[in-house]
Amino acid sequence: MPMLTDLGRDPMTIRHNVLQGEFEVSRDPHLVLTTVLGSCIACCLFDPVAKVGGMNHFLLASPPNGMNGLGDDARRYGLYAMELLVNEMIKQGAVRATMRAHLYGGANLHSGMRAIGTENARFAEGFLKADSIQLVRSDTGGVQARRLDLQPATGRVRCRSVQGDFPSIQAARVPVPSGDVELF
Numbered sequence: 001m002p003m004l005t006d007l008g009r010d011p012m013t014i015r016h017n018v019l020q021g022e023f024e025v026s027r028d029p030h031l032v033l034t035t036v037l038g039s040c041i042a043c044c045l046f047d048p049v050a051k052v053g054g055m056n057h058f059l060l061a062s063p064p065n066g067m068n069g070l071g072d073d074a075r076r077y078g079l080y081a082m083e084l085l086v087n088e089m090i091k092q093g094a095v096r097a098t099m100r101a102h103l104y105g106g107a108n109l110h111s112g113m114r115a116i117g118t119e120n121a122r123f124a125e126g127f128l129k130a131d132s133i134q135l136v137r138s139d140t141g142g143v144q145a146r147r148l149d150l151q152p153a154t155g156r157v158r159c160r161s162v163q164g165d166f167p168s169i170q171a172a173r174v175p176v177p178s179g180d181v182e183l184f
Contacts, residue, residue, distance in 0.1 A: 018042070018057045021075035025054030025088040029153040036162065037105030038145045039117035041078065041124050044102040045085060045133070046155030047094035053152030056085040060116065061123035078123045086131060099133045104148050104159050106140035117141065 018024055018035045025045075026033075033055045035042050046053035058081035063073070074080040089099060106121035121140035128135050137157075139146065145162040 018055050020057055020059045021081070023054060023056035023081060023085045023088065024152070025052060025085065025092055026152045027052050027092070029151075031152060033150045033152060034148065036145060036147050038107050038109050039105065039120060041103060041105045041117075041120040041140070042148055043082060043085060043124055043128075044104070044148075044150045044155075044157055045089050045094070045099050046152070047089060047099045048155065049095070049098045050089075050093040051153060052089060052092045052094050053150065053155050054085050054089055055148075055150050055152070056081040058082075058120070061119045078120065078127065082124065082127045082131075086133070096132055100136045100155065101128050101133050102137040102139075102157055103128075103135065104139050104146055107142050107144055107146070109143060109145065111143075 012030045013032055014028070014030050015032050015034055016024060018033050020040060024033055035055065035057050037057070040057055040059050042055055042057045044053065044055050058078045059076040061078045063077055075084075086096070086099075090096070103121060103124050106117035106124075108115045108117045118141065121138070125135060125138070139159050147160050147162050149158045150156070
């Protein structure tokens with residue numbers, strides 16, 4: 001997949017943001033898929049023979065022990081996200097043997113915390129290897145967020161580091177039930 005320098009400057013360009021748990025596959029030459037990644041991973045696939053490409057965005061490599069990851073939460077996990085992307089590529093004419101992959105994200109933004117980004121990147125690399133999909137570029141790890149753009153019809157990609165401080169997200173307090181009254 002070639003790197004982009006002027007992606008999105010065409011007035012006919014349609015931009016679609018791929019959020020956590022989403023994926024999109026297209027041949028539309030005017031479409032640019034975009035996302036912002038911290039510890040999440042985005043896999044960009046392109047088949048130069050079928051001229052189709054796509055992107056996913058997953059939050060975690062796998063569900064915590066004891067959880068099966070099924071239901072509405074399944075789309076947050078790598079296995080589900082990767083399977084959906086690959087299967088949709090195949091439905092649109094791509095073949096595993098000619099698909100090319102790029103991986104982005106997987107940063108470890110907060111020191112002292114579990115290296116979720118590293119776990120995500122390792123999972124994605126292992127998935128691609130097991131599925132015999134060639135990984136041609138990987139920009140994962142580090143401590144900075146990334147902004148990613150993919151033109152799926154051509155496989156052109158642009159990845160930039162996002163500079164600046166990001167406010168930390170605090171966990172919401174869950175009310176503790178006490179009898180018939182809930183305390184907030």
